[in-house]
Amino acid sequence: MHAADDDALIGAMASGDQEAAARFVRRHQRRVFGLALSIVGDPPTAEDVAQEAFTRAWRHAGSYDARRGAATTWLLTITRNLAIDAVRVRRSDPADPSIMAALMGASNLPGPAELAEAGSDRRRLVEAITRLPAEQRRALVLAAIGGRTTEEISRSEGIPLGTAKTRIRAALHRLRADLVPPAPDVDLSFEQ
Amino acid sequence: MTADLTCAAAQDMLPDLALGTLSGDDRARVLDHLGTCAACATEAAELTHVIDEVVAHLAPRADPPAGFESRVLARIAAPSRTTPWWRRPVGLVAAVAIAVAGTTTGLYLANRGSSRLGGEYVRSLQAIGGKELRAAPLTQRGHTWGEAFVYEGKASWVFVSMSWDVPDGEYRVVLDRSDGPSAPVASLRLVHGQGSAGTTVGDTRTVTAVRVLDASGRTLCTAALPT
Numbered sequence: 001m002h003a004a005d006d007d008a009l010i011g012a013m014a015s016g017d018q019e020a021a022a023r024f025v026r027r028h029q030r031r032v033f034g035l036a037l038s039i040v041g042d043p044p045t046a047e048d049v050a051q052e053a054f055t056r057a058w059r060h061a062g063s064y065d066a067r068r069g070a071a072t073t074w075l076l077t078i079t080r081n082l083a084i085d086a087v088r089v090r091r092s093d094p095a096d097p098s099i100m101a102a103l104m105g106a107s108n109l110p111g112p113a114e115l116a117e118a119g120s121d122r123r124r125l126v127e128a129i130t131r132l133p134a135e136q137r138r139a140l141v142l143a144a145i146g147g148r149t150t151e152e153i154s155r156s157e158g159i160p161l162g163t164a165k166t167r168i169r170a171a172l173h174r175l176r177a178d179l180v181p182p183a184p185d186v187d188l189s190f191e192q
Numbered sequence: 193m194t195a196d197l198t199c200a201a202a203q204d205m206l207p208d209l210a211l212g213t214l215s216g217d218d219r220a221r222v223l224d225h226l227g228t229c230a231a232c233a234t235e236a237a238e239l240t241h242v243i244d245e246v247v248a249h250l251a252p253r254a255d256p257p258a259g260f261e262s263r264v265l266a267r268i269a270a271p272s273r274t275t276p277w278w279r280r281p282v283g284l285v286a287a288v289a290i291a292v293a294g295t296t297t298g299l300y301l302a303n304r305g306s307s308r309l310g311g312e313y314v315r316s317l318q319a320i321g322g323k324e325l326r327a328a329p330l331t332q333r334g335h336t337w338g339e340a341f342v343y344e345g346k347a348s349w350v351f352v353s354m355s356w357d358v359p360d361g362e363y364r365v366v367l368d369r370s371d372g373p374s375a376p377v378a379s380l381r382l383v384h385g386q387g388s389a390g391t392t393v394g395d396t397r398t399v400t401a402v403r404v405l406d407a408s409g410r411t412l413c414t415a416a417l418p419t
Contacts, residue, residue, distance in 0.1 A: 029260055051267055064384065076247050084213070085353075150213070168207050172242055
């Protein structure tokens with residue numbers, strides 16, 4: 001929605017503009033902190049992760065390449081990796097599923113009005129996720145948004161490890177079918 | 193040593209690989225396979241794309257604590273003062289080793305860490321019942337590109353963090369040992385030049401260096417650990 005604005009802000013950050021950094025933080029802080037909190041589970045660590053994510057974005061603004069993906073994707077990938085690192089290094093339990101459930105509640109998911117204004121990519125994604133069976137959707141959200149391993153999902157959901165894997169794999173494959181355009185058919189046969 | 197994977201076995205692990213939650217030997221084995229199988233590599237890239245999209249579009253939102261913005265800006269202005277605990281500036285000194293001899297006494301700090309910083313680490317190590325923590329910057333021709341940590345304790349581990357403008361993709365973490373051959377222990381995925389990896393390993397006391405290798409086996413950077 002604000003991709004061009006984000007690119008301009010990151011460009012300004014790369015040249016040391018702290019006012020641009022402030023605007024960038026203001027624009028994205030709820031998503032960065034929300035994602036960090038959904039993975040690490042406690043607000044102080046989530047704030048550490050979120051601060052570090054913005055610090056890294058500032059430090060590496062010069063190497064950001066808009067052709068590789070949207071600024072939001074870049075920033076949230078940094079956040080997700082840092083949050084997973086923090087959980088793994090601490091060897092602490094990841095966020096309680098109930099915290100995630102609250103974060104993923106109605107107030108945080110896009111409503112009909114927001115979806116109507118959202119870009120087609122987001123609309124397509126949300127619709128595809130909505131079509132997933134509930135147990136696959138939950139496993140996917142725990143893994144992608146909660147940063148949980150399949151083993152952790154197996155334990156927290158009380159299901160066999162194989163079932164957790166199957167749910168995540170099925171959800172990812174269904175979404176891939178909806179989101180990734182099929183590769184063109186290539187005829188590799190030879191005419192004799 | 194890693195055994196060759198079949199496509200079916202690799203594909204079973206691709207979701208965890210794409211989610212960034214596969215670690216250790218499994219990760220190394222899958223990456224070995226992806227280096228030789230275009231179909232599985234494409235599938236891994238597509239699954240990663242799906243996860244990026246899910247996170248980008250559905251990341252939950254939550255208000256950070258009051259004053260968050262000003263604290264971020266303060267950190268940007270003085271980055272070394274507020275680095276979080278798991279990224280404290282061990283890399284800012286040449287190399288650090290902290291060890292507990294026995295279980296409760298005989299603490300010592302080796303090498304050039306400041307005594308105040310050393311004291312913090314010794315207390316941390318003592319608190320978790322660890323025996324030894326060594327860390328060194330990952331360098332190449334005098335430039336520092338990250339840090340490597342090697343911890344000896346109840347569960348010993350290696351952790352590597354890198355930030356470098358090399359192509360995104362999968363890299364390999366290798367341990368050099370004084371008593372045996374070098375061996376890959378983990379894979380490191382760089383996204384926008386950044387990434388980190390950690391894994392549990394066996395005895396770390398004979399580890400002399402941590403290296404990061406690219407797909408062709410070339411050493412990108414090395415952390416020479418204090419011994």
